[in-house]
Amino acid sequence: MSFNDDLELNAYIDGELTSDRQAELLEAMRTDPDFARQACELSRLKAQLSLAYATPPRARWRNAAKVRPSWQQIAASIALVAFGLIGGWLLHAGIPAWSFGESRFVVLDPGGRGQAAAVAAENETRIVFHLTSPDQTTAGEMLEEVEAMLAAYQAEGRPLRVEVVSHGEGLNLLRERLSRHKARIHQLATRFSGLTFVACSNTIKRLAVEHGVEVKLIPDAEIIDSGINHVVKRQREGWSYIRV
Amino acid sequence: MKRLFSLIMAGIVGLMVWSGAALAVEGGYSKQKVVYHVNGDDPKQQTGALRNIQNHINAVGKENLDLRVVMHGHGVSLVLLPEALGKVKGFRHANADQQMQARIDGLKDQGVQFKVCNNTLVGRKTTVDDLYMVDQADIVPSGVAELAHLQSQGFTYIKP
Incomplete structure (x- = not known):
């Protein structure tokens, strides 16, 4: 059986496959690292997309239109938007710097064999x-x-x-x-x-x-x-x- | 309470608009460093690999890519000239025929670097004269060490 069909993989990611077919795909992932990586990449993409395009609730705004906002409200909104912008920027710019930039790693166990991995030597x-x-x-x-x-x-x-x-x-x-x-x-x-x-x-x-x-x-x-x-x-x- | 809620929503929307904009700026894709690993000598697979690379460039843009191809072992057959096959040792294929040469030229014109493992050349009694358009600068001491080194420099590893 082949799972090269992107449509099918996408259907799997979206949870639209029958449970039998899902089981087959899972099995294929277990045995085929490339396929598993592809599936992993797709579901990550999906999560990113749904995060980026999550729609804010609109109903509230229809009600809000009837009420004239006070200057405090407007000022606070602007402050919050500014906070959002700055926060977003910091988050966006900051993550790669501290999570990927360092070349030293704390790894899990110090035996150094098999599943082991000591704290890596500086130049190892x-x-x-x-x-x-x-x-x-x-x-x-x-x-x-x-x-x-x-x-x-x-x-x-x-x-x-x-x-x-x-x-x-x-x-x-x-x-x-x-x-x-x-x-x-x-x-x-x-x-x-x-x-x-x-x-x-x-x-x-x-x-x-x-x-x-x-x-x-x-x-x-x-x-x-x-x-x-x-x-x-x-x-x-x-x-x-x-x-x- | 309702007002507070709408204010918070405004903040959240601001955040979303901003991150949306940030995603859009990165647009297609931001800059990428990628190393392709070639160690098989099947000409079809090698042609497929070069096609992958071309598609990669098309998607990301050559100005956004630092793309290297590292060949070792049988993979060096990608740049091995057919007339050299009788002379060198250990190769089953020499795939740098005219068509392959054209593909390689096309990729080089777009900034792709082709790196060849010196251990392989020494072990298989092969010199740069046996290879298509490879000069000393394209030779690395060890293909495997080069792959490890590039990854430690932030290159993404792809084995087509």
């Missing part, structure tokens, strides 16, 4: 690789790039944290039975303390429910609840994102 580079491709050659190329980068940073004494999130079909890389890179992963994870491999537990559950597959992960893999949530969280925390 942090990259999350989002692996969704089942292809082991592609995954191998990613491992080469990761290794080259970690080695280069280590040689220069610069801190680098890399997290590989395997999700959907990308989970193959961390599956005992399907991974062609078990030894390589073990060697890399041992050599670089800043490197972590995490597996999406939603994917594992889905494989169990839909295909009756009991997934066994390689020992170097850690488990997180949702691959999508995790990469979103990482990007919020200021990590760079690379899709593989």
